[in-house]
Structures are given as structure tokens and as C-alpha cells.
Amino acid sequence: MIIPTGLACLILVGLFIVLVLMRIPVAFALGLATIPIVVLDLRLTPFILLDRMFQSYNSFILLAVPFFLLAANLMNSGKITDKLIDLARVLTGWMPGGLGHVNVAVSMLFAGISGSSTADAAGCGKILIPAMVKEGYDPRFAVALTACSSVMGVIIPPSILMIVWGGVMQTSVGALFLAGATPGIMIGLALMGTVYGYAKVYGYPTIGTPTMCDLWRAFKSSFLALLTPILVVGGIVGGVVTPTESAIIAAGYSLILGLFVYRTVTVKDLGHIFYDTGRFASISLFAIGTASxxxxxxxxxxxxxxxxxLIVDLHLGTFGTALIIAGLFLFFGLFIDAIPTIIILGTVLLPVAQAADIHPTVFAIxxxxxxxxxxxxxxxxxxxLISAAIGGLNVVQVMRDVVIILLPMLLILLLVILFPEIALWLPKLLMPKTFS
Known part of the structure; x- marks a missing residue:
């Protein structure tokens, strides 16, 4: 038989939702949902889908994903995160709610190295959540702030999501990196403003005023780690290396720092680090295949x-269409991991964005x-979930604080929709040929 569009969509989406509700992992649910369609429609065979999966893996740019994950794991295992925390402490700890500002600042610094929000939440959360609780911060606030600040890991360049997006949508990864910088910094500043408000209401303390000696010591200790985003982003934007090559450079550089410079990683540690990296990378890459x-x-x-x-017939205009796009991504993000959502929803909405004259880079951001x-x-x-587990709380206990912290961040998203130049000015300035 030949399945009509409406029935095919109902089977695919309906079965996928049922499988997710049954708590089957998303990557497997996506693959299993395709089986009835292939069995019922005479035009399809399993080999066609297997070929599509292989084609999705046959992408040089996707090699960047495991290497950026490896760089993040090496940074965490090599105690390089501690050095970033020391720098963030002297830069922001003097403000009311000092450790809260440190939490946000170190997430911004770590985002410029790892490209992974989960690595940020795990690496920084293990140190900062207990420290904040010890200093008298509400554990719910500490967990919520750590979780919300970690999202900058995929917005501030380099970003694993931007690499996947660039590979799937054929968009310049260098332009995406530059476009994410300004919104990412704005989100960081919004988070710091929220921390300041909490500190004034609840009387959270400062860490103390650092001396110039403290500042120099922290900067000198973290300087080599801070070179990572310059090597990665600068190499891509300058056209010296590809995103995959930059990820390899980031991983190799992190390995050198951990083994030979800071000497916080031993050869014995590498087996565990490589195993963790392979495990997390395999989950992401398998999801790419089934989502494709x-x-x-x-x-x-x-x-x-x-x-x-349907959307064009609504005549929503550029702003209205962008709001619909953001709403759909926000909704899908409630249930599905970001990488399969990019492949499924992103490719579906790309023609919608083009029809509404939304720039591909703005659509991506x-x-x-x-x-x-x-x-x-x-x-x-x-x-x-990671932050709540570290803090020994359940998700329900911290949702009120999460909502409060997310509201200013959502305002930044709205500003990007209203004023696309927020995202475009930096890539236009540094990569004019891409936008000519």
C-alpha cells in the first residue's frame, strides 16, 4: 500500500510520543517509530533508511563532536575548571551574591572551552553547588543557577550544537560561532543581574575584594586555558582550520595542559577519560543516525x-514566524535532546524561515x-537533572527558582528575534565575505 501524508505523519509522530512516554530512550524511539512505515509502504525498504543513517554519519564535520567532548572531559579531569573558578572568583566575587556571580562567570569561561552544557553542569556544579550551600545560599537557588548558567555552554562559542547545525543545514560554523557570542554574553549579564537581585533580597554575601596580586595570580594560572577559545574560534573564523580540525586542536591542547603543564592528569586517568568520552559521544551520534x-x-x-x-497562509510576517519557530524549538526541547531536534525540526523549519526572510544564521541562533x-x-x-543530583534535590523543589532565573534569559531570546543584528553584527564585521 501507499501511505498518505496525514496517516504517515500520525504514525511517525504518534508512535514516537508513545515510545517516549514508555521511557524508551529518544534515540531508540526515533528508530523504532520508522519501522511500521517501512513495513506498510511498498515504496520503502529497510535499506533506504539504513543508507540515510549511513549518509548522516558520513560527515567529516561530525568528528568534531567527540573531540570537543574529549576536550571538556580533559578540562574537568585535569582540574583546569578549578583554575577558571579561581579567575571568576577574583573577577566577580566582590559583588553581592559573590559565589552566584562566580557560578555564572565560570560557566561563561568554560563555555568558551568545552562547547558542552552537560560538561559545564557536571564539572562546575560539583565544586560550586556545595560551596554555595556552605556559604549560606539556598540549595534550591544554587542548583537552579548552576543548571541555568550551564546552558551558555552551547550558545557561547565553540558549541557542539552549532557544529551539528552547520553540518546539517550547510551553514558556516564560523559565522554561527560569532553570532552566538553576543547573545551568550547578554544571557550571562542577565543571569548576573538576577543573582544581584537575589543577593539583595536574601542578603547573600560577597567573597571579598581581591587585590591586584590575587588578580594577577589567577590570570597567570588560567591564561593557558583561556587560549583555547582563541585557538578554536580564531582558527575557524580565520579560515586556517575546519571545525573538526579545531576540535582536535582543542582536545590535543587540553591533553598537553593536563599531562605536561599542570600535571593534573596521569596516563592512568586517560583510560577512564576516553571511555566516558566514547560513551557520551556514541549516544549523541547514534541519535543523529536515527533522527536522520x-x-x-x-x-x-x-x-x-x-x-x-500552513504557516505562510497565516501571513505572520518575519517577527511572527520567528516567534512560532522559537516556540516550536522551546516545546520540542522539553521532550527531546537538542541534536535530534536540530535534525528533525530544524530541517523542517528551514524552508519556513527562508519563506519569511529570516537570515539562516539568525534562524540558527x-x-x-x-x-x-x-x-x-x-x-x-x-x-x-545533573545539577539537582549534585545538590541532593529533586527537580520539583527547584522549579520555582528555575522559572525566575529563566525569565530574563527568555527576554534575551525575544530581543534576538526583534533585533537580528544582535546576532549578525559580529559575523558581518569579522567574516564580511560570508555575508556579501
Whole structure:
């Protein structure tokens, strides 16, 4: 039989939702949801889907994912995170709510190295959540702030999500890196403003005023680690290396720092580090394959064209369409990991964005910021789950603080939608040929 578009979409999406509700991992649910369609439709065979999965893996740029994860794991295992925390402490600890500002600042610094929000939540949270609780901060606030600040890991360059987006959508990764810098810094400043408000209401303390000697010591200790984003982003933007090569450089540089410079990583530690990296990378990469098969079936049944037609008929304009796009990414981010969402929803909405004259780079930044918020919103909320586990709390206990902290961050997303130049000015300045 030949399955019509409506029935195919109902089977694919409906079965996927049922499988997720049964707590089957998303990567497997995406693959399993395609089986009935392949069995029922005479035009399809399992080999077609297997070929689509292979084609999704046959991408040089995706090699960057495990190498950036390796760099993040080496940074955490090599105690380099501690050096970033020391620098953040002297830069921001003198303000009311000192450790809260340190939490945000170190997430911004770590984001410029790892490209992974989950690595940020785990590495920084293990140190800062107990420290904040010890200093008298509400554990719920400490957990919520750690989770929310960690989302900058995929917004401030380098970013694993931007690399995947660039590979899937054929968008310049260097332009995406530069476009994410300003919104990421704005989100960091919004978080610091929220911490300041909490500190005034609840009387959270400062750490103390650092001396110039403290500042010099912290900067000197962390200087080599801070060179990582310059090597990675600068190499890509300057056209010297590809994103994959920059990820290899980041991993190799982190390995040298840990083994030979700081001497905080031993050869014995490498086995565990490589194992953890392979485990997390395999989860992400497997999801890319099944999501690609799922997304290809949606395209085969012309679901993207149907959605484009529906939204275009609403005559929402550029701003209204951008709001719809952000809302869809926010909604999907509640339930699905960011990488499969990019492959499925991103490819579906790309023609919608093009029809509404939304710049591809702005479309990417709207999608990535929206998906980043999904890392701290249940039921998925991976960064929130990690932070809550570290703090010994359940997710329900910290949701009030998460909502309060997220509101100013959502305002930044709205500003990016209203004023696209927030994202575009830096790539236009540094990569004019890409935008000519």
C-alpha cells in the first residue's frame, strides 16, 4: 500500500510520543517509530533508511563532536575548571551574591572551552553547588543557577550544537560561532543581574575584594586555558582550520595542559577519560543516525512543505514566524535532546524561515538558544537533572527558582528575534565575505 501524508505523519509522530512516554530512550524511539512505515509502504525498504543513517554519519564535520567532548572531559579531569573558578572568583566575587556571580562567570569561561552544557553542569556544579550551600545560599537557588548558567555552554562559542547545525543545514560554523557570542554574553549579564537581585533580597554575601596580586595570580594560572577559545574560534573564523580540525586542536591542547603543564592528569586517568568520552559521544551520534532516518521520512511524505504552506497562509510576517519557530524549538526541547531536534525540526523549519526572510544564521541562533533552554526544563532538562543530583534535590523543589532565573534569559531570546543584528553584527564585521 501507499501511505498518505496525514496517516504517515500520525504514525511517525504518534508512535514516537508513545515510545517516549514508555521511557524508551529518544534515540531508540526515533528508530523504532520508522519501522511500521517501512513495513506498510511498498515504496520503502529497510535499506533506504539504513543508507540515510549511513549518509548522516558520513560527515567529516561530525568528528568534531567527540573531540570537543574529549576536550571538556580533559578540562574537568585535569582540574583546569578549578583554575577558571579561581579567575571568576577574583573577577566577580566582590559583588553581592559573590559565589552566584562566580557560578555564572565560570560557566561563561568554560563555555568558551568545552562547547558542552552537560560538561559545564557536571564539572562546575560539583565544586560550586556545595560551596554555595556552605556559604549560606539556598540549595534550591544554587542548583537552579548552576543548571541555568550551564546552558551558555552551547550558545557561547565553540558549541557542539552549532557544529551539528552547520553540518546539517550547510551553514558556516564560523559565522554561527560569532553570532552566538553576543547573545551568550547578554544571557550571562542577565543571569548576573538576577543573582544581584537575589543577593539583595536574601542578603547573600560577597567573597571579598581581591587585590591586584590575587588578580594577577589567577590570570597567570588560567591564561593557558583561556587560549583555547582563541585557538578554536580564531582558527575557524580565520579560515586556517575546519571545525573538526579545531576540535582536535582543542582536545590535543587540553591533553598537553593536563599531562605536561599542570600535571593534573596521569596516563592512568586517560583510560577512564576516553571511555566516558566514547560513551557520551556514541549516544549523541547514534541519535543523529536515527533522527536522520526519521527526518528523511518526514521529508519523503512532504511534511515540511505542508508546514511551510500552513504557516505562510497565516501571513505572520518575519517577527511572527520567528516567534512560532522559537516556540516550536522551546516545546520540542522539553521532550527531546537538542541534536535530534536540530535534525528533525530544524530541517523542517528551514524552508519556513527562508519563506519569511529570516537570515539562516539568525534562524540558527534562535533555534539553538531555544533548545538550550530545554536543557533546564522538565521532563528532559538534562542539565537540571545533573545539577539537582549534585545538590541532593529533586527537580520539583527547584522549579520555582528555575522559572525566575529563566525569565530574563527568555527576554534575551525575544530581543534576538526583534533585533537580528544582535546576532549578525559580529559575523558581518569579522567574516564580511560570508555575508556579501
Amino acid at each position: 532516518a526519521f527526518g528523511w521520512l518526514l521529508a519523503f511524505y512532504k511534511v515540511p512543505a505542508l508546514i511551510v504552506g 534562535i533555534g539553538i538558544i531555544s533548545l538550550a533552554f530545554g536543557l533546564v526544563t522538565p521532563p528532559y532538562g538534562l542539565c537540571l
